Amino acid sequence: MKIILSLRKHHYAARVSIFLIMVALIAAMVGCVQSVPFYDLTIASTAGGSVTTPGEGTCTYDEVMVVNLVAEAEEGYQFVEWTGDVGSIANVEAATTTITMSDSYSITAEFVKQYHLTIASTAGGSVTTPGEAGPYTYDEGTVVNLVAEAEEGYKFVNWTGDVSTIKNLNAAQTTITTDGSYSITANFESKYTPMVAGGAFHTVGLKADGTVVAVGYNEYGQCVVAGWTDIIQVLAGRYHTVGLKADGTVVTMGWNEYGQLNFGGWMDIIQVAGSFLHTVGLTADGTVVAVGYNEYRQCNVGGWKDIVQVAAGCRHTVGLRSDGTVVAVGSDASGQCAVGGWTDIVRVAAGCRHTVGLRSDGTVVTTGWDDYGDLNVGGWTDIVQIAAGYRHTVGLRSDGTVVAVGSDASGQCNVGGWTDIIQVAAGYHHTVGLRSDGTVVAVGSDGWGQCHVGDLMLIV
Numbered sequence: 001m002k003i004i005l006s007l008r009k010h011h012y013a014a015r016v017s018i019f020l021i022m023v024a025l026i027a028a029m030v031g032c033v034q035s036v037p038f039y040d041l042t043i044a045s046t047a048g049g050s051v052t053t054p055g056e057g058t059c060t061y062d063e064v065m066v067v068n069l070v071a072e073a074e075e076g077y078q079f080v081e082w083t084g085d086v087g088s089i090a091n092v093e094a095a096t097t098t099i100t101m102s103d104s105y106s107i108t109a110e111f112v113k114q115y116h117l118t119i120a121s122t123a124g125g126s127v128t129t130p131g132e133a134g135p136y137t138y139d140e141g142t143v144v145n146l147v148a149e150a151e152e153g154y155k156f157v158n159w160t161g162d163v164s165t166i167k168n169l170n171a172a173q174t175t176i177t178t179d180g181s182y183s184i185t186a187n188f189e190s191k192y193t194p195m196v197a198g199g200a201f202h203t204v205g206l207k208a209d210g211t212v213v214a215v216g217y218n219e220y221g222q223c224v225v226a227g228w229t230d231i232i233q234v235l236a237g238r239y240h241t242v243g244l245k246a247d248g249t250v251v252t253m254g255w256n257e258y259g260q261l262n263f264g265g266w267m268d269i270i271q272v273a274g275s276f277l278h279t280v281g282l283t284a285d286g287t288v289v290a291v292g293y294n295e296y297r298q299c300n301v302g303g304w305k306d307i308v309q310v311a312a313g314c315r316h317t318v319g320l321r322s323d324g325t326v327v328a329v330g331s332d333a334s335g336q337c338a339v340g341g342w343t344d345i346v347r348v349a350a351g352c353r354h355t356v357g358l359r360s361d362g363t364v365v366t367t368g369w370d371d372y373g374d375l376n377v378g379g380w381t382d383i384v385q386i387a388a389g390y391r392h393t394v395g396l397r398s399d400g401t402v403v404a405v406g407s408d409a410s411g412q413c414n415v416g417g418w419t420d421i422i423q424v425a426a427g428y429h430h431t432v433g434l435r436s437d438g439t440v441v442a443v444g445s446d447g448w449g450q451c452h453v454g455d456l457m458l459i460v
Contacts (some may be wrong), residue, residue, distance in 0.1 A: 020045030037063040041106040048111030058338030063099040071095040071109035078139060093257070113140040113264040115251030116181040124154030148172045148186040155232075155246075157187040191246060192232060196434045198427030199236030201448040204441060206234045207458045210252040212243055216450035236427070237274040244272050249308035250281065260292030275350065276314040282307055288319060290411035298330030313350030313388070320348045326357060336368035351388035351426075358386045364395060392441035396424045400434060412444030434458060 007131060032086040034159030042058045043051050043132055049058060053070035061067060073079045073352040079095040085105035091097045099105065116135035119127050129147035130136055137238045146363045148156050149172070162182035176182065193209040194202065202223055210230045214223035222241045228251055240254030248268045252261040258277045260384040266289060278292030278299055286306045290299035296315040304327060309320040316330030316337055324344045327336035334353040342365060347358040354368030354375060366375035372391045382401060385396040392406030392413055397440070400420045404413035410429040418441060423434040430444030430451055436459045442451035 019226070023335060036425045037102045039063060041067060041099070041101065042104075042106040043069075043109075043110040044107075045071065046111050048113060049073040049079060049109060051109050063101060065101045067099050067101060068100055069097050069107075069109075071111075073111050074328060076102050076114055077111045077112050077401055080112050080139075083108050083110055084130060086407075101265040114138065115140060115178045117176070118183040119146075120184075121148065122188050124190070125150040125156060125186060127186050135181070142178045142180065144188075146174050146176055146184075146190075150188050150191070151193050154188045156193045157189050159184055160187055161185050180370070194433045194434060194438060195234065195423055196425045196440055196458070197234045197236040197452075198387075198425040198430060198432050198450075199241065200238040201445075202236055202241070202349045203236045203283050203425075203427065203430070203432055203440075203442060203453060203457050204236045204241055205434075205449045205453070205458050206231055206243075208438070212245070213454050213456055213458075214241060217448035220253075220255040224253050233272060235272050235274045235279075237279065237424075238276050238428075240274070240279070242274055242279055244269055248284070252279075258293040262291045263289070273310045273312040273317075273350075275312040276352070278312060278317070280310045280317055280385050281308045286322070286422060288317075290317060296331040300329050303342040309348060311348045311350040311355075311388075313355065314352040314390075316350060317357070317371045318348045318355055320357075322344055324360070326355075328355060334369035339366045349386045349426075351393065352390045352428075354388060354393070356386050356388050356393055358383055360438075361397070364393075366393065374406035376405045385424060387424045387426040387431075388429040389431065392426060392431070394424050394426050395433055396421055396433075400436070406432060412447035414443045 010251050021438050022220040038060050040060055042057050047049050051071050055281040071079050072120055082089050082092045084107040086092045088100040089097055093317050095416045116137055119132050121127050129145050129151050140202040149184045150156050159166050159169050161184040163169055164181055165177040167331050182451050192208055194208050195206045204214045206212055212225040212228045212231050212234055214225050219241045222239055228243050231243040232246050235242045242375045243251045250263055258440055260277050260279045266281050268284045270284050272278040280290045282288055286305045288307050289300040290301050294368045298315055302316055303320050307319040311318040316328055318328045320326055324341045326339040328339050336353050336355045342357050344359050345357040346360050357365045364377040364380045364383055366377055374391055374393050380395050382397050383395040384398050386421055387394040394404045396402055402421050403419045404415050412429050412431045416431050420435050421433040424434050425432045432442045434440055440453040442453045442458040
């Protein structure tokens, strides 16, 4: 009996021991397990979209968990990137990507407004960059390069349409900033625009093919222009003729006693002017050069800047600035240089002793010698172009009719019956008009055949 009790005690003790060992093992195992860290992910978005996966706000995730991210843009917007704590985002520029939770993070989905750009061109050229048609889609604030290229025989004129953010409307290569949806057009015109010019005793015409014709006094060879080509503007001085070529260089014929033709080094010229014994050139950067007779300092234009048009009188030179103000140098004996107060001017002309300015509203201002009524333009309205002769002033109206005041001793002001005129020029004692069909009319002194323009056809 004692033996049985002893065996039972031993068996019980063994079971207790095993239980205690198991409890110890379990306790040991529990003591080795560490709790898994948890991190917060805070998600937001800018205007124009939202984060649809996992949503916006703050969520909690286990350490190293890979969380899917999906950002969706609204109509008219584009996803740009993820910002904030983006070190563990797989691709910050992808709307659909992942983030690995190695810490607590705060991220934002960035969206941007998008606009459309539609581009067209007139006949004579095309927009090569970024191209035509569209619409092209750009993020708000994008600066887009614009390049317009003219075809052979044409030239770029300007950009029109929604042009408020175009850097330079008159440049074929420029930029536009997309702060809205825009539609723009590149405008081209014939490279050679027909025109007429009046000298002392001769008349010059530029044809639509870039060649030149001249009639009148030719003792100094000022009418020997038959070989000129690629000309985009002509001027007629007292005894000399000047042609501006499309490449910005200048060709001349005629009398050069005072060096009025000494501009062999002129480059990048965009307009020329000339009168009695001097010649003036406007460069593409808005500065001015002049050669010839300078007794009255009419060639002292070296300091002029921001000039968009020039004119030359007998003894003075006039420049129109881009802001609509005017400068003048040279003889001021008759007040022909008193232009300091002029504003809102879009065109200037210079006679022998008077200066004329065309305002943007179609009215005209004058200063200088008025013995022959050269300045009697107070009632003129709807004028689109002006010209000044030796002692007379001419204005072209928008309806193609012409007005003139001043000396009419040779009939140079007899323009009342002219119609369909698109350009006028004034010589010393004669007036010339170009019609829209390319024919030319002239009135006034004709002692040297300067008004023999009936056979001239400038549009071919």
